[in-house]
Amino acid sequence: MSDEIKPEDIKKGLAGVVVDYTAVSKVNPETNSLLYRGYPVQELAATQPFEAVAYLLWNGELPTAEQLAELRKVERENRPLADNVKAVIDLLPTDAHPMDEVRTAVSAIGANDTSGAKSVMEAGGTAEDNLARSIRLYAALPAIVAYGQRRRRGEEVVEPRDDLDYAANFLWMTFGEEADPLVVDAFNRSMILYAEHSFNASTFTARVVTSTMSDLYSAITAAIGALKGPLHGGANEAVLHVFDEIGSAENVKPWLDKALAEKRKIMGFGHRVYKRGDSRVPTMKDALDSLVEHYDRQDVLELYTALESEFVERKGIYPNLDYPSGPAYNLIGFDTLTFTPLFVASRVTGWSAHVLEQAASNALIRPLSAYNGPDERHIEGYVATETEKEALERPEESA
Ligand SMILES: CC(=O)SCCNC(=O)CCNC(=O)[C@H](O)C(C)(C)COP(=O)(O)OP(=O)(O)OC[C@H]1O[C@@H](n2cnc3c(N)ncnc32)[C@H](O)[C@@H]1OP(=O)(O)O
């Protein structure tokens, strides 16, 4: 097989390969647009609560008032951190990376769910069951992420508030105080922008796991592992490390000279699909601008703008969503280590929508490889058994 494969046939990183249909979202680099179930993401971010966008991703339509109220009811019921999930988190060292903590907590929630079959497709793993599991997981993640940050700061759990919607309650559980509406709005927008992005690495991971008829929790746990890397979701954390290294706008040029001379990747810039800028950046940048004004932190904007213009001028590579999100989350008060778990809390909606879609029209995902290891060789003195010899001689059509 490897003899027949030419180097140009190998699609390293699956770049440019179309592997399936999806009705969940459309990323269009030509028009620089992103549609969730047909709706431009900017319009959703400006007009919808995150709960309505989660509903849209799962069900294909925006909810009616009654449907939204029902989702909010279930979301509220599933907000509190379960005792045994808290106990699992508490067993982990406080300096564990929060993405490891979140991955472990989701895995524990999966083990807690003993409700019938766990496969996404076999009896008991119906689409309805898996949608219900998806909603419970999305509802449970804010408490896990919030507790992670509080635990590292030596603080206790803050119980959820039933009078607050998803975004406001998330901030309440993290900081133990009610956030300003402007901050809630910026945070809500970020959750919507992060929710879904077609066949990105973590979503594809979730689909690969689903394709083996494994369960929803295994798919999401694996996706969290894929998101952690700095070439993907881990970049929002990495952007803040870059900002901390640079310090202030006047240090940008010398910092960039050195970083590029060392051939470093500048986190928060570049994208596999978008080559002329990420469709989500202008909307998130507007949210960042509002936070800069609210917290009176022009210095953040100066550094942001200086690094962006210098890097774009030198390399022609534009910011991705992680670039404005990192400083926005920092201004809101999240620890840098909490940034990628926030991405998880949002993306769990897109991941689970893809798990449901993959399960509904499944094909095992199993690509081929071209072998470039040593030529065939043998263990001295080994004699094949009769059964092995028979198999080797089996005519091709009986395969
Ligand atoms: C929400 C998200 O997950 S968005 C992505 C978040 N990730 C980051 O911000 C990490 C930094 N960015 C990157 O590493 C890349 O741009 C990726 C991984 C996102 C996309 O990468 P790919 O499509 O595989 O492009 P690739 O990495 O091959 O880059 C093409 C060229 O641009 C350069 N390049 C791309 N991004 C960057 C960057 N951020 N800094 C420096 N150079 C870059 C590469 O070095 C490469 O140059 P070369 O052709 O001279 O070798």
Ligand SMILES: O=C([O-])CC(=O)C(=O)O
């Ligand atoms: O699409 C990608 O490759 C990465 C990305 O922007 C996302 O997952 O939001």
